[in-house]
Amino acid sequence: MINDLSNLVTSPQAVEQYLRQAGLLSQLSLPLADFTTLTQHCLQQLTDYLAADNPQQVQWHYQVPELGEGGACSLFGVLDDKPYDLTPILGGQTTENQTALLRLSQISAFYQQQAKVAWFGIYQARNNIAGEPVLVKLSYFGTPSRAEFPLTAAFAEISNNTSVGLSGQARIINDVGAYLQQGGEYYTCDPKVQAEACLPLFDQSGKIAGIIDAEDFSKQVFTTEALALLVAVCLSIPRFLPATS
Numbered sequence: 001m002i003n004d005l006s007n008l009v010t011s012p013q014a015v016e017q018y019l020r021q022a023g024l025l026s027q028l029s030l031p032l033a034d035f036t037t038l039t040q041h042c043l044q045q046l047t048d049y050l051a052a053d054n055p056q057q058v059q060w061h062y063q064v065p066e067l068g069e070g071g072a073c074s075l076f077g078v079l080d081d082k083p084y085d086l087t088p089i090l091g092g093q094t095t096e097n098q099t100a101l102l103r104l105s106q107i108s109a110f111y112q113q114q115a116k117v118a119w120f121g122i123y124q125a126r127n128n129i130a131g132e133p134v135l136v137k138l139s140y141f142g143t144p145s146r147a148e149f150p151l152t153a154a155f156a157e158i159s160n161n162t163s164v165g166l167s168g169q170a171r172i173i174n175d176v177g178a179y180l181q182q183g184g185e186y187y188t189c190d191p192k193v194q195a196e197a198c199l200p201l202f203d204q205s206g207k208i209a210g211i212i213d214a215e216d217f218s219k220q221v222f223t224t225e226a227l228a229l230l231v232a233v234c235l236s237i238p239r240f241l242p243a244t245s
Contacts (some may be wrong), residue, residue, distance in 0.1 A: 008047045010235055012036045018235055022200050023169040029224045038225060042114070042232035049110045056105035058098060060086050062137075063144040076190060084147035088129045089136055090242050103240040104139040111214075111233055112141050115226065119143065119190070119215040122237060124201075125151060125165055125208060126244050135165045135211060138242070142215070143190055160198045161213055168208045170199045172227070174220045190215070197222040199234050201241075209238050 015036045019025045028035050061083040065076065090097045104122050111120055119142030123135040133151040149161045156163040160171045173179045173196045193215045201210040212234055214222070222230075 008043055008050075008236055010040070010043065012040075014235065015039050015231065018202065018231060021168060021202060021206065022234075024172075024199075024227070024231070027170075027172060027224075027227070035224065035228055038228035039232050039235075042229045043235065045114070046107070046110055046232060046236055049113075050103070050106055054106055054109065056102060056109055058101045058105055059139070060093060060101070062140075062147070064147050065144055067146070079144060084137075086136070086138065089126065097242050100240055100242040101138060104237065107233060107237060107240070108139045108141055111229070114229055115214065117214050117216040117221065119145070119193070119213075121145065121213045122210070123149070123161065123165070123213065124210040124241050124244075135161055145190075160196065161211055164198045164200050164211050165208060168200045168202070170197070172197050172222050174222055176219075192217045194219045195221045197227070197230055199230055201234055201238050203238050209241060212237065 012033070016025075016032060019028070019032075019035075025032070030038070064080050064084045066078045066080045086101070087093055108120060108122060119140070121137050121140035121142075123137050125133065125135055128134045128136065128148055134148040135151060137145070137147050149155065149159055149165065151162060151165050153166070156166055160173070163169075164171055173184070176194050176196060195216045195218065197214045199212050200208055201212065203209040212230065214230060216222075
């Protein structure tokens with residue numbers, strides 16, 4: 001399944017179903033048919049990129065910021081001495097996990113090439129080694145950031161990632177400052193971030209499988225056209241996620 005690229009360019013019905021399930025239909029500034037065409041074009045570009053088997057380095061370990069008191073927030077610019085290790089939470093550095101992380105790294109590289117935003121991450125919903133439900137970051141580009149987000153109602157009050165991971169409803173914030181002034185919850189990892197798009201990932205059964213998070217240092221970057229690329233990525237990622245059991 002991880003190496004199967006067939007049917008990656010999904011049907012118009014699947015695009016509409018994703019938009020409806022993620023609560024994005026009302027946020028389109030284009031007719032649905034035009035948005036679907038854009039999304040399918042992005043999916044074809046991604047398929048071609050993956051088929052070319054562009055080499056990427058798999059990151060089993062990555063740097064993370066130190067967490068503040070109680071683990072509620074990251075200390076920006078202060079890195080933990082111990083890098084985060086994906087091995088325990090994924091159940092070992094198996095061939096299957098290696099292949100999954102490679103595909104996700106390729107998708108991250110494709111998105112970076114196409115979108116040119118400052119930061120992007122792919123998170124999977126799974127239990128951590130303590131048995132707690134979390135979103136764990138499997139692939140990313142940009143500055144070091146938190147590895148796990150607790151999937152709890154309490155943490156959702158301060159974190160868009162957790163909120164989207166629990167609700168399955170996307171959050172598009174094109175002006176973080178204005179969003180905060182309106183009382184929106186926001187987990188600040190990098191104070192330079194001015195815009196964020198957080199979208200859910202759904203497995204074949206419709207269950208929330210994780211999220212993607214994209215950020216930039218400029219406002220108003222997540223246009224409808226940019227959203228088509230994000231949706232294409234979200235439709236592609238679930239088939240490449242590591243097995244959870």
